[in-house]
Amino acid sequence: MSQEAPTVQSSKAEVWYLKDIRYKDKPLRIITQNFNGPCSFIAICNILILRGEIEILPKERTTVSYEFLSQLVAEYLLTSSPDVDVSAALSIMPYTQKGLDLNPLFTAATSFRPAGTGGGELKLFEQVGIPLIHGWLVDPASPEAAVMQNIEDYDTGVNLIAEADHLTNGRLVVNENAADPASPTSPTNYSDEEKEKIEDAIVVRRFIQNTWSQLTYYGLFHLASTLDPGALVALFRSSHLSVLYKGEGEDTSLYTLVTDQVFLNEPSVVWERLEDVDGGSSTFVDSDFVHSSPAGGDFAGQTAEDALRAAEMQAGQYQGIEDPNDRALAQQLQAEEERYARQEHEEYLRERQRRQDAQMAEEERQRQQQQQQQQKPPKVKRKKSDCIIM
Numbered sequence: 001m002s003q004e005a006p007t008v009q010s011s012k013a014e015v016w017y018l019k020d021i022r023y024k025d026k027p028l029r030i031i032t033q034n035f036n037g038p039c040s041f042i043a044i045c046n047i048l049i050l051r052g053e054i055e056i057l058p059k060e061r062t063t064v065s066y067e068f069l070s071q072l073v074a075e076y077l078l079t080s081s082p083d084v085d086v087s088a089a090l091s092i093m094p095y096t097q098k099g100l101d102l103n104p105l106f107t108a109a110t111s112f113r114p115a116g117t118g119g120g121e122l123k124l125f126e127q128v129g130i131p132l133i134h135g136w137l138v139d140p141a142s143p144e145a146a147v148m149q150n151i152e153d154y155d156t157g158v159n160l161i162a163e164a165d166h167l168t169n170g171r172l173v174v175n176e177n178a179a180d181p182a183s184p185t186s187p188t189n190y191s192d193e194e195k196e197k198i199e200d201a202i203v204v205r206r207f208i209q210n211t212w213s214q215l216t217y218y219g220l221f222h223l224a225s226t227l228d229p230g231a232l233v234a235l236f237r238s239s240h241l242s243v244l245y246k247g248e249g250e251d252t253s254l255y256t257l258v259t260d261q262v263f264l265n266e267p268s269v270v271w272e273r274l275e276d277v278d279g280g281s282s283t284f285v286d287s288d289f290v291h292s293s294p295a296g297g298d299f300a301g302q303t304a305e306d307a308l309r310a311a312e313m314q315a316g317q318y319q320g321i322e323d324p325n326d327r328a329l330a331q332q333l334q335a336e337e338e339r340y341a342r343q344e345h346e347e348y349l350r351e352r353q354r355r356q357d358a359q360m361a362e363e364e365r366q367r368q369q370q371q372q373q374q375q376k377p378p379k380v381k382r383k384k385s386d387c388i389i390m
Helices: 008-013 039-050 066-080 087-098 120-128 145-151 154-167 192-210 217-226 304-319 324-375
Strands: 015-023 026-031 063-065 132-134 232-237 240-246 254-257 271-273
Touching (some): 039 066, 039 087, 066 120, 217 254
């Protein structure tokens, strides 16, 4: 679906607040975003700010607009790549205000297929020198791997689900069992090709539903083990782009930059540690990557709507307006989901510890090898005898 470029008047009406942080002991101001903020463009600008390649002046400025930021990024593109045609990147920038159409491949963390406006989105990231990655990867050892590797990307998977749903007269999305071609109660005789299409669509739909956060534990393992320490990249997750940073030194954890405007007045909330796929175990840290203590306590960052919704749910539980059977079933399902998530999180922590132990063992082996080489006595070179070449 084609996107309509925002007008100059509408973009001037949008402003985003600046937040003071420190990065590598340097004071900086990052851009926060509201509910409708352009996450992709803000992520690009924040990475350029963290890398020291653009700077927001004057120091007294408290807000920025799209016009102001687009001029900064355009100047950076033109000065950093004077011999490169940056017209494709510049032409896509206005569309970033309403979101970018990105189509990730389930088989590679750095692979996206061009979509929407002809691939200008990917050219924009390429020309500003910012890696675009995702962790929505299928585990090659999983039962659904063969199907997902054949489907490859998200758009193809969604189209397959739509085709299979049409074949089953709308029963695939509503009821998985009704669309099962192997079911003896299926009222339609499908061809072998149609059966394969429906079976593959069921696998794709289940994978997408089970990975609703667009991040798998296999993908999280992959990102943690392949990103270089100190890397700053744009992470696609939950149809949102955020700044992902990998720690350096002893702490090589993954962190996402907190840019929600609700944390504007929480100076200790700067990064969020990426510990699991759904954010249930994530924690906030400050500019020094120390566990944060928000001034708002448990309500830090909570909007008025969230607070009202939580209060209504709590009041409903106290008044006993829920059906006991429904509540018991909901608790059972929730317990099963939490148990599954906890198992995957524990596996992730074990895998991370195993990698750290292996790295430390390898460093110790290299250190001992160097010591042994230093302790060996120098070899005495013998004088070669004269020889005659006939």
